[in-house]
Amino acid sequence: ELKVEQNPLFLSMQEGKNYTIYCNYSTTSDRLYWYRQDPGKSLESLFVLLSNGAVKQEGRLMASLDTKARLSTLHITAAVHDLSATYFCAVVNTNAGKSTFGDGTTLTVKP
Amino acid sequence: GAGVSQSPRYKVTKRGQDVALRCDPISGHVSLYWYRQALGQGPEFLTYFNYEAQQDKSGLPNDRFSAERPEGSISTLTIQRTEQRDSAMYRCASSLGNRGANSPLHFGNGTRLTVT
Numbered sequence: 001e002l003k004v005e006q007n008p009l010f011l012s013m014q015e016g017k018n019y020t021i022y023c024n025y026s027t028t029s030d031r032l033y034w035y036r037q038d039p040g041k042s043l044e045s046l047f048v049l050l051s052n053g054a055v056k057q058e059g060r061l062m063a064s065l066d067t068k069a070r071l072s073t074l075h076i077t078a079a080v081h082d083l084s085a086t087y088f089c090a091v092v093n094t095n096a097g098k099s100t101f102g103d104g105t106t107l108t109v110k111p
Numbered sequence: 112g113a114g115v116s117q118s119p120r121y122k123v124t125k126r127g128q129d130v131a132l133r134c135d136p137i138s139g140h141v142s143l144y145w146y147r148q149a150l151g152q153g154p155e156f157l158t159y160f161n162y163e164a165q166q167d168k169s170g171l172p173n174d175r176f177s178a179e180r181p182e183g184s185i186s187t188l189t190i191q192r193t194e195q196r197d198s199a200m201y202r203c204a205s206s207l208g209n210r211g212a213n214s215p216l217h218f219g220n221g222t223r224l225t226v227t
Contacts (some may be wrong), residue, residue, distance in 0.1 A: 004153075031213060033215050033216070035215075035216075041220075042202065042218040042219060042220050042221060043154070043202075043204075043216070043218045044218075045215035045216070045217070048213055048214075048215055050213055062183075064170075088153050088154075090153075092125075096143065096167070096169060097142065097159055097161070097166055097208075098156045098159055098167055099144075099156070099216060101146075101153030101154045101155075102153050102157065103152050103153045104151075104152070104153050
């Protein structure tokens with residue numbers, strides 16, 4: 001059974017600082033996604049990572065994938081308040097259609 | 112519509128009643144998924160469809176839960192004889208499926224089910 005673990009689960013940062021969120025998964029996967037969820041809202045897709053060494057960047061967020069280590073990272077550069085949200089990684093089993101989600105990292109950026 | 116639509120947004124029901132939750136996916140999306148999300152946790156997989164075919168129902172907790180997508184578009188998740196432990200946010204998502212094999216999930220706003 002595929003298991004997805006994120007850490008930390010809660011992260012409080014000051015504006016302008018950098019930090020990394022980690023996502024580990026237990027079995028071979030061919031796709032990994034990052035989603036963002038604002039309080040009381042639904043999930044929105046941020047990144048799709050498909051291959052070993054893949055790196056995607058959007059604004060202050062950069063995601064990478066190491067399939068050998070079964071690890072993805074979401075790096076936050078010079079955090080701003082608008083990045084406060086819960087971030088989920090989701091992993092798709094090879095040959096399976098469903099995404100398995102981690103429990104999320106709740107990020108709070110303080111002035 | 113522009114996005115995935117779920118109804119009702121909120122449902123309060125008494126223990127033992129049946130409920131039906133509806134999902135209208137993005138037009139043209141082949142795959143439709145049902146997830147359940149508890150407060151402070153990630154979405155938990157329930158079942159998914161490609162077109163009208165139910166591909167995987169391994170996440171349905173027990174036989175009180177069922178889902179259908181008879182014409183490959185709108186889907187209904189039915190919970191029979193509801194119990195308090197069924198209270199949660201139920202989220203539907205759709206994707207291009209094999210039309211865009213790496214496409215992400217597009218989530219609806221969910222149905223908040225409360226069983227009293």
